[in-house]
Amino acid sequence: MNDNIKKYKCRFCNSDAKYIETIKNKERGDMLINCGICGRYKYNHSMDLNKYTDEIAFYLYHNGVHCQENDIHNKATLNDKYAEYIWIDNKPHYYKDGIHFRDVSLNEIIAFNNINLEEMVLLILQNISSKSKYRGDTVSYNYEELASLYFAKRTISDENSGEIINKQIEYIAKYLISMGYVEFSKTSDPLSQYRQVILTFNGWKLVEKNNYDSSKSKDVFIAMSYDESLADTERTIRDVLIKLHYNPIVMKDVQHNHQIVPEMLYQIRKAKFVIADFTLQNNGAYYEAGYALGQNKEVIHLCREDELSNENSKLHFDIAQVNTIIWKDYKDLKEKLTNRIEATIT
Template sequence: MKEYRYFTTMSKERCDEYKKNFEHGDVTHGHPVRLENENVENWYPKTFAEKVDNILLHLNSRIRHMGEYVKLPKEEMISCLFVDRYDYKDGNHKKRTDDAIQAQMNYMIKFLVDRNYILSPQSWNGGENDRPITLSPEGYARVDAIQKNTANGKNVLVAMKFGDDTKKLREMIRQGIMSAGYVAIFIDEVEHNDFITPELLKYIRDSKFVVVDLSHQNNGAYFEEGYAMGLGKPVIQLCKKDVRLHFDIAQKNTIIWETEEEIPERLKNRIIATID
């Protein structure tokens, strides 16, 4: 059975309901992974340049071979180009017309073509929404520069024990990272097609820094911290009081916590002081 995972801002109760249904064979609503509003706000590009970078990265992930053209489905194209579907006023939203949505798509495509980031024929047999697109050499050069500087971005890999007994700890760590302006990445929340270890190592390589909680003597967390340190990544270490750390890292400055509630503020302050 395929695992239809997707990110959503639906309520926690609704996500838990759909997830439980999915685990019992009812895949009608898929397997939702809940995002807090703060997650979306931290991820969503705040400038035009950031939108352009994300568009090029997505196109790069969809184009299998250089020079190959792709035709994105309408819904994917709208999302890829960061088109505003709604007008918001006084807490209400009204859907924009199809012409207004199409105008935004055309504007962004024209910009990318004019900057020579993408190649797309002026005319083709088909509708406006199945326009063939490929990256130009300049587009690939921009993608290379973006990927090279990924460590300057906002992603932060969190290494810790995952389970029902660490759910509260997970959310407190997430809160501390988000309040400092970064995005917490938990590998069990990430959609991927590869074996877990290569995907995990990729996220460590792409993270600006790594947060590790060693309260449960988790061998995986020790491994991930060692890999990050080997890459020269800053590592912020947490551990519950009275838990004995391995002697190799016992001398490292560690956030020692007694209750999960104290983690967000202390982690935020450590990030601001040592990373920013």
């Protein structure tokens, strides 16, 4: 590994990042980046990420691998027990060149950004609470960090971009004040007026209401298509879970429409782990699996074998990402799923 640390501007949050080269192959341009805002990440240079720089910045800030400035080689402790870096790609490389990665596909990043305002507010408050050393502590953010924290898009316009980012921050900050969730330290500088924040009693209450110790939960969220032809698949998954003393959670009545509804997110957060079956290529299952991954949940991916024989299937693209259980029939599904749960869920 080449440890030359060079200056680099983070293409997602636009702040000064550090990067270290790890692979000498210059044509591939492989490098690990350590950004003070986005954390430690790597991306596939052949992917067109320009359209999604805001979404990626938000994902990395809220779900990324963060560490202290001079701590490049140490394992991060925040959010993820194993990953040293996030790798944005549609292919798997959990472990490479002696480094642990958390793989995330563009689909998962887009799914994370499909959250509604209420969920956004909760993530902001959770972030402030995680940085508070004690209740009533004043937490400081720098300006570039504020944009990621408040989901303020940086790419809307080149002119007065600072002003436009500030407007977005202000919009959410004023809501937080009006709900009594936060207090900001008074300052005369409009750019820095939201940099010092205290989570109020109401703010803590909302965060605590949403903090579950899901490790002890018996609920398992099942994400799949609810097409009638899959009724027996669903029944098989339920039977496996019940036999292993878990409580299957299925939300049939929820329509997706590219927006994840809060009730579903609530059920996923509460669940111990998630089972996602991609047979019939249900978009909802993608969103739910993506959200669950962002919440550091174990996600078991399933797919019926015949789905893979479709050459145009986008599953080829995504399913390679994780160790998917490919099943032939219900007996096969039952056996493989039981074995996987027993081997991976503790």
